[in-house]
Amino acid sequence: MKLIFASGNKHKVGEIKSKIPTGIEIFSMKEMGFEGDIDETGQTLEVNAKIKSDFIYSLFHENCFADDTGLEIKGLNGAPGVYSARYAGANCSFQDNVDLVLKNLKGTNERSARFRTVIHLHWKNQEFQFEGIVNGTITESPIGEAGFGYDPIFLPRGFKKTFAEMNLSEKNEISHRAIAVNKMIDFLRSEV
Numbered sequence: 001m002k003l004i005f006a007s008g009n010k011h012k013v014g015e016i017k018s019k020i021p022t023g024i025e026i027f028s029m030k031e032m033g034f035e036g037d038i039d040e041t042g043q044t045l046e047v048n049a050k051i052k053s054d055f056i057y058s059l060f061h062e063n064c065f066a067d068d069t070g071l072e073i074k075g076l077n078g079a080p081g082v083y084s085a086r087y088a089g090a091n092c093s094f095q096d097n098v099d100l101v102l103k104n105l106k107g108t109n110e111r112s113a114r115f116r117t118v119i120h121l122h123w124k125n126q127e128f129q130f131e132g133i134v135n136g137t138i139t140e141s142p143i144g145e146a147g148f149g150y151d152p153i154f155l156p157r158g159f160k161k162t163f164a165e166m167n168l169s170e171k172n173e174i175s176h177r178a179i180a181v182n183k184m185i186d187f188l189r190s191e192v
């Protein structure tokens with residue numbers, strides 16, 4: 001059974017390929033010959049994941065899925081949320097985004113936050129969504145070198161290390177994306 005992952009991120013594709021049950025073969029967009037970007041014009045993670053998954057479905061008419069992730073910070077009324085990639089503006093760096101979060105949180109005690117991933121799956125002419133959440137807090141300053149994005153300022157609840165102090169396999173055991181992916185994989189296992 002063929003399943004296309006609407007992502008150009010080779011780390012995500014590799015992670016998912018290593019987990020997928022036998023009987024299902026994952027293809028990246030690159031492997032399908034598509035290398036463009038898909039506009040994320042939605043105002044929620046759910047809508048953006050659907051936009052990307054629908055777009056790939058409209059091109060190939062094959063089973064496919066897309067994911068979208070945001071960091072939702074309570075003291076910033078849920079920001080950066082769906083705008084996590086470009087919180088500090090178009091073409092900003094991860095560092096710019098981290099700096100802006102810390103600046104906007106100055107003087108606040110409400111530093112609780114969560115990472116949330118939504119996966120939208122087209123499967124056998126039906127559509128499904130899977131959600132993964134990790135709760136935590138935003139640190140006062142960046143700690144750790146690993147990972148990407150907001151990892152250096154996110155301290156997952158119950159842990160003494162930020163995501164950027166964890167190695168990839170430690171993070172992958174508890175991450176928002178892993179939780180959403182594992183839910184989808186459980187569903188697919190029941191299908192093949």
Ligand code: IMP
Pocket residue numbers: 067068069070071084085086097147148149150151163175
């Ligand atoms: P995407 O939907 O996976 O492309 O994620 C959107 C943005 O959220 C990224 O550009 C990052 O800034 C941030 N982000 C997503 N996942 C993570 C993560 O695991 N750690 C830190 N930041 C993340």
